Amino acid sequence: MRLLLLLAVLSWIENVLGRAVFAHFMVGNTENYSASDWIEDITLAKEAHIDAFALNMAKGEPMNQKAIADVFSHAEALGFRLFFSFDYAGRGPYSKAEVLGWINQYASSTAYFRHNGQPLVSTFEGPEQAEDWIKIKAQTGCFFVPDWSSLGAGPVARAAGGVADGLFSWAAYMMPVSPWFYTNLPGYNKNWLWRGDHLWYDRWVQANVLMPEWVQIISWNDYGESHHIGPIRDHALVAFNTGKAPYRYSLDHHGWRTFLPYSIDRYKNNKAAITTEGVSFWYRPTPKDACNTGGTTGNTVSQLQIEFQPYDVVEDSVFYSVLLTSAATVKITIGGVEANGQWRNLPDGEVGLWHGSSPFQGRTGEVKITVWRKDVLIADLTGPAIKKDCHNGMMGFDAWAGGRLTSTAPRPVNRYCPRSACVCKALGAQKTLPKQVPGKFYPAEGLNSNYIGLCDYACLYGACFASYCTKDQHPLIEPSVSPFRPPSCISGTGDGDWEVLCSFTCRHGFCPLASSNGNDPQEQIDPGETFEIPHLDQDCMRFSDCFDLDNPQASSCGSGYRRQGYDRAGCPGKSARPICCKDSSVLPDSCTWRGSGGDCNGQCHEGEATLFESNKGGSPGESGHGQCSRGKKVFCCELKTFGTLTSQCRWSPWYISRRLHDVQFPTDSFIYSGSGCDEDELVVASAHALTGYCSNDFLNKKIGQKYCCKTEKPPMDNCHWVGQGDCADNNCTNKEVTLTTNPSGSNSNECFWSRKKSLCCTPNDTIFDLGSDDDFYDDHCTVGDPRPDCQPDEDASDEPDEETCRADEKTELRRDSHDGSFFLREPLSIEERTFRLEKRKRPIMAVVTGASGLSYTMRILARNYPSISALFRSRRGPGPSDYVFRMRRPRLTPLVVTEHRDSLPSLVGYETEHNPDVQIVRDFLQTASSGILPNLEPTRNNARIDAYDISRLWNSTSLGVVFPRVANSRCLASAEDYFMDQFGSTGNVAPLVATEMKLNAVKARIFKGSRPIGDDTFTRLSGQTLAGNMTATNELFNELRAIIGTFNYINHPDLQPIFSRTRLSIREAARFLAENIPPFGLMPEIYEQFEPLWYEAAATRSRRFLEERLNDVETRLDALIASGIPPPNAIRIRAHILVLRNHLGDIRAPPPP
Template sequence: MKPFLAFLLVLSWASQVLGRAVFAHFMVGNTEHYSKSDWVDDIKLAQDAHIDAFALNMAKGEPMNAKAIADAFSNAEELGFKLFFSFDYAGRGPYAKDEVITWINKYAPSSAYFRHQGRPLVSTFEGPDNAEDWHEIKAVTGCFFVPDWSSLGAGPAVRAAGGVADGLFSWAGWPWGAQDMDTYVDASYIEALNGKPYMMPVSPWFYTNLPGYSKNWLWRGDHLWYDRWIQVNTLMPEFVQIISWNDYGESHHIGPVRDHALVAFEKGSGNAPYMYSLDHHGWRNNKATVTFEGVSFWYRPVPKRACGTGGTTGNTVSQLQMEFQPYDIIDDSVFFTVLATQSVKVTVTIGGVQSPGVLRDVPDGGVGLYHGSAPFNGRTGDVKITVWRNGILIADEPGPAINGNCRDGMMGFDAWAGGGLLSKASRPLNTPSLEDDVCIRGTGANEFDEICRTTCSLGYCPQTACVCRATGALGKLPTEVPGEVFPAEGLNSNYIGLCNVACLYGFCFPKYCGKTQYPLIEPTVSPFNPPSCTSGSGEGDWALLCNFACRHGFCPIARCKCTSQGPLSLLNPTRQVKVVSRIGEDHGLCAFACSRGLCPKQACNSGNSEEQTEPPPPQVEMPHLDKDCYIFPECVDLDNPQASSCRGGYSRVSFDRSPCSGDYGRPICCKQSIQPLQCTWRGSGGDCNGQCHSEEVNLFQSKKGGDPGESGGTCSRGSKAFCCRLSTYKDLTSQCYWSKCGETCTSDETLLARASQLGGKCSLIKRQNHYCCKGNPLPLSNCHWVGQNYCADNTCNNKEVTVILDQGGEDGTLCNWWRKKSLCCTPEEAAFGNSGQCPAPYCTSPTEEYCGPDEWASDEPYEDCDDDDDDCGHDELRRDVIADPQGFSLAVVAFEDTSFQLLAGKKERRRPFNPRLVDLLNLIVTFEILAREYPGPSTLNQQPGASDSIFQKAAGCDNPDILVTKRDPKTTNEQLGAYADTEHHPDLQFAPRFLEFLASGNLPNGLQSPLSKIDANVIKKYWQNEFPKGTFPKTGRSRGILTPSDYFFDQFGSKGNRAPLTICEKKLNGMKGNIFAFNEPAARKDMTEWRAGALKGIVNDQNNYFERISRAIAVFLYLNHPDVLPTIQDNRENLFAAARFLATLIVEFASLEALLKLFDDAWYTEAARLTHDWVEEMLNDIQNELAPLVLSGRAPANMASINTMIANLKARLGDIKAPPRKPRKPRKP
């Protein structure tokens, strides 16, 4: 095998200078068919490459484990090689700790087991949920434990199980998107470990397409192998683990490809675009000293756009990464690394065409690694790389041809790697010692890039803020410019050292550094993380899933469009589900959403039989025959399928032989979605006068026509008409009719047309028939008669439908030659009332219901007075100060008058409530309580922890789903306040109703509390009673809380405590307020009127009716939405805690917490029950009233729409449920 020289030089540094241990990740699961020679070959190749040990990745319960492990240790002992266990907790589930102990104790005594500080080294692939097991495992085995718990991140992994890990291994060995690899994740581990050993991942490539494992993505590997070893040299971790030796399914193996070891491709590989792995021998090395020169090179043999992607993505949502098209993150180039003792010239030949290799990296001092690439530039064919040093050829290596050959037309993104140490150096040259080198070139993420490039070139490249790209000898530094500097306003502590060094040497960037000291603003999310998707959209049935999942970083490019980027909004799963998509390949959307509490039944099937739904009856779609059909412009051979085939999505319904000859004609094609069609050519004889019949549309005219038809002859005069029946005609005109002679339309009908006497059946006394229709909009418009005199002009156009044929028409003048006039009307699709016509679910005018301004919300920069203010909350005390004549002056009066105004204004901004309590003597006790002042929606997020999301009902009268959007920072206060409200959980009216319950014992569900009541006069005495400053615990930044009322109300949210508040669309919030006032969600009078109108075909009434029903359901989808429910649950717990505190403060309130929990449960469950019953009643009422209209043939044109909406909303009845309380954490045994 030929060596990989980048590995050679870096490994020689690591092993000779720093003594770092290098391991390779070895998949035991691929060794089922291994022989002794396979083990020996692998071990010898690893020894040649100076790999210190194999990390044996072993999944629980694999049938080959026992034999494979025994063979591995037996051969390793014979050859003097080392091994250690890496227990795979992800592949087949977690290990039992006793099994782990058994494996370690059995093989740790082997001379082949790798030890660190005398202790057997043990690692894992994942398994943080079993972290506690390792206390006992370590105690029994004495192992040195370095797990990979990458799913937790560095800090949580270090702290897991009280810091049980002795070190950590990271699996983050690949770059993000089109970026080259950085070291920010490595730095986070090194910093979190605080001196404990770090095992750093190094990998050459990553591409997988294994349908059986639901894996199909690519990470950029163009420069990865070279970059990563440079980064190892700069960070100097205790351990390095190469990923991998033999994981062929992910294309990052550096070991030899063995056909009998490709077991990953045996599971569900039918759709995989590659069934074997390419040779990667160039990513391995067999020398420890630099005595040879040569080249290693690698490339993808297929250009990135040569074939379809096969669904492969760049990055993967399975790790909450933003996805890209794979061709957007990789380059079509031949990449190379040359080991030489002097500068080199590289030429890459593809298909006989040469191009120079462009060096990206050169070694400091000239001895070492030269790295670069040469683009394909559209070339294909055999590949050859040639390297010259001072006119001496040191490498001339061929590679496989580049071509566009793909399996089944789908791309495989694996790379081929090759090369070797091909020329002996004229004399051995020493490479620089890492201990003498400093960073001489580096970069930084985002806003750090400019200053990092500067300071790294000066030898200062802090690993927490910058990424070192090259090391070498430090050059002459610029003249120092002494002076104290600080990070610029708004920046954080990461800039302190960068500013000190940059400014010291005269590079003091004003936007980063300055002489003025400002408070440091430390970020809550690492500024070095790549962006995540923070909002997204999808088409049709995918809209809800994409809206939710993209907000939390899961935005598969195949189904969703990411619409904004930012810090990841992590939402952890709350339940385990087995779910499949009902609407096609979902790329994990259903599993992600359902496991987090949003599981739309119309899109996802969780396997719960109670959730199964029948598909709703289809809505009536109006065919647009004038657009849905076309005729060939030229004559073609009708017997030649290739010549006469319709374009995609269309099929032939007929043809026209005019003006063609023989077997030629012009095919007539119509959309397959509107077929079958009943079409025919009408018109016969020499004087054809082709005329469409009732219910038909005239599409084309011709002298000859075709099949089917009334005649095969050619017209001498007039034309034949190609007529197709409008399939929706009867549904459209179901509430239209011709009146009897002399009768007129009724008051709820509209006159569309007149006829003098249809069929000549009217008398002279009672003349005229009237065509009457119900509905709004009307099913037909622009109705008119065509045909005069000879009536040769008696055909409708292709946008009209023929309603009736009559010889006399409207004026009674008969056509000659027994011809008939046509009544032509334009069909109106809007009459069907399809849900797409539903108005916007948000406010468009302040005059709409619930759309007025919130008079209590305040966006003014006003805060409650401080607790240290003696006058805080005492209006009367301020008046007493005025009454004191001492120090009297007009200035004081003016000031105090202003203060009165401020206090009055403050009181006015606090929403008042007047609970009516019944005391023990059955007397009414009333008093006023004031809610806390709260911010409007436009300023709510101006405090840490406050929401910047807006919740609203989705569009569609029968769609109660909740969509979430991020607050647009460009939106003005007025614009946001016009359609959104600041929303409390629970509603503020909860507080007065709770006080009334305390005195009466009457729960919202009508039941009596089993607990004792609290006297109304006691409640009035204490609820507004002021207590000494500092009595009540602080919530958020709230101040001036002196009464139980203020303390209780503050848990609902306030200007000082914003975390309990959300932003909700006004109509949805208004409906919620109505529901929790225990009123009917919409007025019964309005619903009755709208229902009657809907059954008369009035679409606006239909929409109003179903939109209110849908909105009522939406209230509970909102309360149970995974992005709202945690807030509601926290608020309820905070209210319980507040009641618990008040119970300790006021002895008469001893039972307050228990009473609150009773009331809280009944509050939510009763509101849900009442709403469920109301929705069910409304749906049943319209369904029952529609049924007799259908039976009598008088169903409105919007009947199908009504039935569809009924079915859709009945399927959502189960969504009306009370939000659950926060689940209790299980007690530790």
């Protein structure tokens, strides 16, 4: 008891003498907490130097009694502090008796936090119950610091006669500090973000400037608002269910605790010891314009703020704070592309926290941050990949934060920096002050008391600006509203039914972005042009069903799409059919409905494509939502590459042909005629008369203009005019673009009713084939690259179609009509079989061995498959994935990244690749014949297939079996044809993938069972590396990392859908062969045992090989260092070895399909 009393006294003394830092803790998330959860939370908070949890409790929560009892018990045992923060907003206000009961029960605990001997108590909202606290304070002696921010500082200070002892926004000041804010909880009517970015660093600078009595970190575990710094627990994410979140968007934020020991010690003690150097970094793993916003806004009208689109508020950057004892450089690598980081804030004397950011710049892929001081690697941390992944079609704006624990101490600051008027941006030692100028100074005429302190300090040191400060005292004009409040919306409007309400509410500061348009619209982000012509007929879609437009979740577009408008035709009330287009294909605000009046007659303009027709249309549009009595409205979108397509084109000019002056024409008249194109120009289109048109038919002369393009190939094909008579049929198809419109078109027959014809052209897909090898790093294969791994795939075909079957080659053979027994026709002759084999590609030799020990050598052939240049050609049936796979660059980590093929200037350095590797067939047939699995264990029940049956039936074309067609494949005449076609072929391209050549070469060696790197190559490169050759170092570790890269590739989430589908197709093919070829009856059973073990064996073999090579290099490096002759690149070698060792766990078999 005496010990407990002594600890309590010491705790009180500590609280009286020092400042304190608390973390806001949501008790409502702890219903499923175990003792270990409480212990871990308290332990982590103590390690971060947090003094106490502010226990936020909503009234009547079922877990309150048990949770409070448990947390106080563990806090007492662990020497941690707690205090109550009663939440009056969550489930309604507390009664006075309830509050008294909680305080009286726990205020005597040694774990309860006290200020000057008084138990500290807080609230969230509840100002209407302010009078209750007069009696509560009298009975408990508590020190009361509520958060009544809804009232504002002045009314709060006066509430209940000034019952509050301190506030969250007044003295005594409890300053809130938060790293982030994003919430999407429709169940609580919350869906907005506030800009985070540099906030975590900036807030702690401000805390050290303001030096409030307390700091409360918002929060420890409020996952629904994305500002948690504690660990994520799946059983604590209850807010996402009750708040009806579209998905659980919380990410790991452990990195925001990294520098809390430093920041807290600096704030509490004005000093902190430097123990280690390290990094804290954070970023959003999804680019801000990758997905639909899901209705999220930047800022919120619920706080009377001006709302913005969220992508206009946040930065696509990696943010970092680095603890250093002297200057260093930081590098940020995203998706293998490295960039130098920029410092935004430098500590005084170069000792302390350095802070900066590095923009994404369109890069995606894994994130890595490295910090170097000259050649010394201080830190090397990685974070999750930046991906354009969308959850339920919408964007998540939470950040991921990582880092390593460090601490430091800037020097104290004593300069004058008033809290509201100025923002301190850097801390450091006191600078030498200028010479003082004696005298008393006041704010200039017309100013207010906010200038008193500034004028006193500035004028004292000689910076007395006459516009603001004077020696003469004037009456102070105090503003009725704080000059430091953010701007508010003062005008706005809305579309359609929203207009009346929005025009009023926006004038008074409430202007929700979803339904109103503020008076200061933000510019849209222009994603820029690509060198690929969008196919708007494929890239835009109109929903077939009507959806409520006020429900962003229901009416949102899918991943990578943006809503460009909607169609109200056939939809009741406020519902409509959304129109969505790929972000990469259509610029924001570049689509509109055209056509108005009763006779709508919508027509797209120059540079637009006609996508949809409607008798009602919608928004955006040239007119309202009225019904057409005749004709149609059309939905038109700008072809964003139109300007580039036509940049080298022109219409030939008109010129004067001759002058007429006779009796019939008493005045000077001219005939205008058109010239042709120059010799170096192509004629793409023609028109009768586009400008200065006048009729000259009386001369029976055909006049007109030409559309001339100075390009090697025409930018547009098949240009033709549409529209005749009344020209109601004057729109292009959705595959064309409108080049221009004109009443006469290609002849002098004008449209009736002042309508115009359209000149329609098909954009030429090949005009932008401008790939450049300069876009690739040295390790990427280029045209004519002599390296062995960069040689063209001789087994692939450039032919666009499947091979033609021979006339005498039967592909539809029947079983014997008299019984169901297996029927084998005469096999092909040697000559016939040789002919077939010569037409086929990629031979693999397999040896199958029977129980008697007799072996048969077989030649296994992959199906004919397209080369990389032919892979993405248009064809019937499912196409290949648009993703291409490559190793991350530059050469350090062994990760694999994907890019959309449209983002690449060319596919040089890539080749068509099979997954699984076709080598699996060789090894499977060997296992099937021997009964020995890749782990050297026998198959279940010693299942096996006779080697002789495999050798005679596998490629026989006389089995009497009709093999199912796969996609557009033909000539499936044998078991081999059918089985191998599952891996991909010219007729079945869906399983095929575009993969980097060098990665594919290493993969082939691994699954062939060869050494991933030849012994001679390794000996040469490792010797040169240890001699200090940096080129050899890069080449060696690039080869080694490709071993891990192979397994990161086959485990890549973008590959899994294709990979799994193919693996299941192969299993289904094995079942078909078993059902139709009796000797193959055990094939499915054997294959299902074999396949996962085959991958495990390859992973084990590769891991052992790589470990041996890394150990070999390290052992030899250690010997050189011990001998006193370390190579100059020793640190780099160590770094490479460390990184690869850290990724050895990536060498693993793929998950089951």
